[in-house]
Amino acid sequence: MRRWILLGAGTVVVLAVWTAVFVAGTLEGWWRQPLAARGDTRAFAAAADQMIARESAGNLALSLIEGGRPVHERFASAGAPVDRDTLFQVASLSKWITALGVMTLVDAGRVDLDAPVDTYLKRWKLPASEFDNRQVTVRRVLSHTAGLTDGLGYGGFAPGTPVQPLVASLTRAADASPGADGAVRVGLQPGAGWKYSGGGYALMQLLIEDVTGEPFEAYMRRAVLDPLGMTRSTYVLSEPWPANVAEIYGPGGKKAIHYRFTATSAASLYTSAADLTRLIAAQRQGPDGAPAGRGVLKPSTLAEMRRPHAAQYGADIWGLGLVLYAPNGAGDFIVGHDGNNFPAINTSARFDPASGDGIVVLETGDDLLATRLAGEWVFWRTGNVDNLMVLMEVKQTLLVLAIGWGVILLGAGIVGWRLRGRRR
Numbered sequence: 001m002r003r004w005i006l007l008g009a010g011t012v013v014v015l016a017v018w019t020a021v022f023v024a025g026t027l028e029g030w031w032r033q034p035l036a037a038r039g040d041t042r043a044f045a046a047a048a049d050q051m052i053a054r055e056s057a058g059n060l061a062l063s064l065i066e067g068g069r070p071v072h073e074r075f076a077s078a079g080a081p082v083d084r085d086t087l088f089q090v091a092s093l094s095k096w097i098t099a100l101g102v103m104t105l106v107d108a109g110r111v112d113l114d115a116p117v118d119t120y121l122k123r124w125k126l127p128a129s130e131f132d133n134r135q136v137t138v139r140r141v142l143s144h145t146a147g148l149t150d151g152l153g154y155g156g157f158a159p160g161t162p163v164q165p166l167v168a169s170l171t172r173a174a175d176a177s178p179g180a181d182g183a184v185r186v187g188l189q190p191g192a193g194w195k196y197s198g199g200g201y202a203l204m205q206l207l208i209e210d211v212t213g214e215p216f217e218a219y220m221r222r223a224v225l226d227p228l229g230m231t232r233s234t235y236v237l238s239e240p241w242p243a244n245v246a247e248i249y250g251p252g253g254k255k256a257i258h259y260r261f262t263a264t265s266a267a268s269l270y271t272s273a274a275d276l277t278r279l280i281a282a283q284r285q286g287p288d289g290a291p292a293g294r295g296v297l298k299p300s301t302l303a304e305m306r307r308p309h310a311a312q313y314g315a316d317i318w319g320l321g322l323v324l325y326a327p328n329g330a331g332d333f334i335v336g337h338d339g340n341n342f343p344a345i346n347t348s349a350r351f352d353p354a355s356g357d358g359i360v361v362l363e364t365g366d367d368l369l370a371t372r373l374a375g376e377w378v379f380w381r382t383g384n385v386d387n388l389m390v391l392m393e394v395k396q397t398l399l400v401l402a403i404g405w406g407v408i409l410l411g412a413g414i415v416g417w418r419l420r421g422r423r424r
Helices: 002-028 041-055 091-107 138-142 166-171 198-212 216-225 273-281 299-306 369-382 387-392 394-423
Strands: 059-066 069-076 310-312 315-318 323-327 333-341 345-352 357-364
Touching: 002 394, 041 059, 041 069, 041 369, 059 273, 059 369, 069 273, 091 138, 091 198, 091 216, 091 299, 091 333, 091 345, 138 198, 166 198, 198 216, 273 345, 273 357, 323 369, 323 387, 333 369, 345 369, 357 369, 369 387, 387 394
Parallel strands: none
Antiparallel strands: 059 069, 059 357, 310 315, 315 323, 323 333, 333 345, 345 357
């Protein structure tokens, strides 16, 4: 009997040790190889180009940035050529720039981060809930900790289909992505945890319009885009379209349509690799002494946006409108935002505020290539695993973990079978 107890206890210990070592190794990147030797920009650029040549199935623009300046660019297209000024629809990456717009109002004293959102809304209010809606603050909406349970995801409206008014969309989005509730409401205790909410950023669109009295696109152009030199970027493509807009491709290289959005703040920014490079450069002091923020935002406001405001599984993951991808080794984070939308739009921007180094990848035709490239850059740059890469690889990780458990249990079974044979 004692042998069986020891076998059972030993098996549990080995399972626990295997799980702890494997999970730690995965999070710390023990099993991962960088695309190139750390610090070798030329080798990383060559490896990224090879990855693009193998996997790109539509349009792609890559900008590798050092000290706020592009040091390597790569463009690929299945159709009309693209370049550094080509406009791509960037899906949820739009939220980062929307957050900048909200923070301009904070800097101007027109919005208080810790005031209830309803304070600033004139045309729509959060519906009554079992929770205290006064705890739904601007800060919590920007960091996805407001307890909103819309689950959005916007699919958009096809050409020729009327675009739903913003107020009606907040009540129930007609273009909610599959599986999303679609109603912007408080379904969880505000401040208790992180839950992604595209509807929260539609709420920020309404806030900007109600506070300023201007259309969202007009305010963002006047207060953010033009002052930062992002002069080609726009939340709304007006007819006739400007020149040099990237075609959208679905999986397999099939052309797709450009959907239009009510929640332009959350999903509809059109921007270019060149404009996002300018935005990344503006996150730190310029070579001519221009301050971080370039007068659009205070340097202290940019730092506040990068400060951790939400955590998951013990890891800091979100600031104000920014994803915290990994520690940068200098007391800050590699930050930025990603975008994904139907049929295969994937965009990524990452940067290190300490150095001004970064990467921009805008693409259509593959739903994860941009995120994978950007995640590889983070690991190459810091030696830390990008948080999104961990989530992307969770199925593969669980499979390997389960195989290890199976081997351990099989070994324990063999030992038990032998012990049983000896007793006979």
